[in-house]
Amino acid sequence: MAIDTVRQGQIIKGVAGKYSVKTDNGEILRCFARGKLRENGALYVGDYVDVEVNGKECVIKDVLPRKSMLVRPYVSNIDGIVIVISPVPKPDLLLVDKLIISCIQQGIDCALCVNKCDMPGVDELYEAAKKEYGSIATVILTCAEDGRGVEELKNIISGRYYCLAGQSAVGKSSLVNALVGDKIMETGEIGEKSGRGKHTTRHVEIVEFEDGTKIADTCGFSMFEIPLFDPMFLESYYIDFDKYRENCRFRGCTHTVEECCGVKEAVELGEIPKERYERYLKLYEEFNKRWEKRYG
Ligand SMILES: Nc1nc2c(ncn2[C@@H]2O[C@H](COP(=O)(O)OP(=O)(O)OP(=O)(O)O)[C@@H](O)[C@H]2O)c(=O)[nH]1
Ligand SMILES: [Mg+2]
Ligand SMILES: [Zn+2]
Numbered sequence: 001m002a003i004d005t006v007r008q009g010q011i012i013k014g015v016a017g018k019y020s021v022k023t024d025n026g027e028i029l030r031c032f033a034r035g036k037l038r039e040n041g042a043l044y045v046g047d048y049v050d051v052e053v054n055g056k057e058c059v060i061k062d063v064l065p066r067k068s069m070l071v072r073p074y075v076s077n078i079d080g081i082v083i084v085i086s087p088v089p090k091p092d093l094l095l096v097d098k099l100i101i102s103c104i105q106q107g108i109d110c111a112l113c114v115n116k117c118d119m120p121g122v123d124e125l126y127e128a129a130k131k132e133y134g135s136i137a138t139v140i141l142t143c144a145e146d147g148r149g150v151e152e153l154k155n156i157i158s159g160r161y162y163c164l165a166g167q168s169a170v171g172k173s174s175l176v177n178a179l180v181g182d183k184i185m186e187t188g189e190i191g192e193k194s195g196r197g198k199h200t201t202r203h204v205e206i207v208e209f210e211d212g213t214k215i216a217d218t219c220g221f222s223m224f225e226i227p228l229f230d231p232m233f234l235e236s237y238y239i240d241f242d243k244y245r246e247n248c249r250f251r252g253c254t255h256t257v258e259e260c261c262g263v264k265e266a267v268e269l270g271e272i273p274k275e276r277y278e279r280y281l282k283l284y285e286e287f288n289k290r291w292e293k294r295y296g
Helices: 093-106 122-133 150-157 172-180 231-237 239-245 262-268 274-292
Strands: 005-015 018-023 028-033 048-054 057-063 069-071 074-076 080-085 109-114 138-141 161-165 205-208 214-217
Touching (some): 018 048, 028 048, 080 093, 080 150, 093 109, 122 274, 138 150, 150 172, 161 172, 231 239, 231 274
Parallel strands (some): 028 057, 080 161, 109 138
Antiparallel strands (some): 005 018, 005 048, 005 205, 018 028, 069 074, 205 214
């Protein structure tokens, strides 16, 4: 059969091998993938693709080069991440640290949103978040229920394409609804006993505003391993250590066992939060173990 046209567009949703591709003129094509692109993990939400249109049949046949890509959450071409935490479920700041490393690796922006500001314990969490991450990311306080801080979030993402990321049930989909002003995303509940979320969102989906701003709602997660690299480079992704690194006596100091270490001194003086540094040590340890076993 002759090919009618080849169209270009962006994948805005992918569920079970079916993709929604939005073309430049706003049309949504329902597509399947071809050949190698059918394999798991070959296509990301956010990908710009070439689509062959044959009457009613639309087939993705090519992916254009990606500007950025993340595996957790699974998105591409984003300009930045809004990491969401809340008092419940209990925040996992090691997960936040890892997401920030991913942002720096990909050269994209990072904001931290402390959601559910109507809940007890949020002030302490917000203060801790500003202390730990204030020099790395914009930290904001929001409430998806009553709309507090949502305007500020809108300003951060304005004119760009961000994804929301974080644990299940922190309120990512609720924030998308608050931004849109309508309940377009399904939201979940928190288990009474476990205090954990139930993984309500099962696929990534991009929502676009009239001014071209885009936000991707994503699936919550609690486990995430950064792709392995030599542990000696881990510290270079801690940009809040930058100011103190020059005070280290040894070049290539990992700020772990070395003497005369500027980073350790800054921790002693309270300039680098102790909790952030201790999580760095934990991640460094994890990386070392994985690095030693890298050949099986
Ligand atoms: N009190 C309060 N509850 C909120 C707020 N935002 C979200 N919630 C509640 O938190 C629960 C989880 O919200 P979701 O938006 O489904 O969370 P999610 O991060 O999208 O979760 P996953 O899709 O599983 O990753 C729901 O019961 C929401 O009503 C908020 O600002 N304040
Ligand atoms: Mg959700
Ligand atoms: Zn050092």
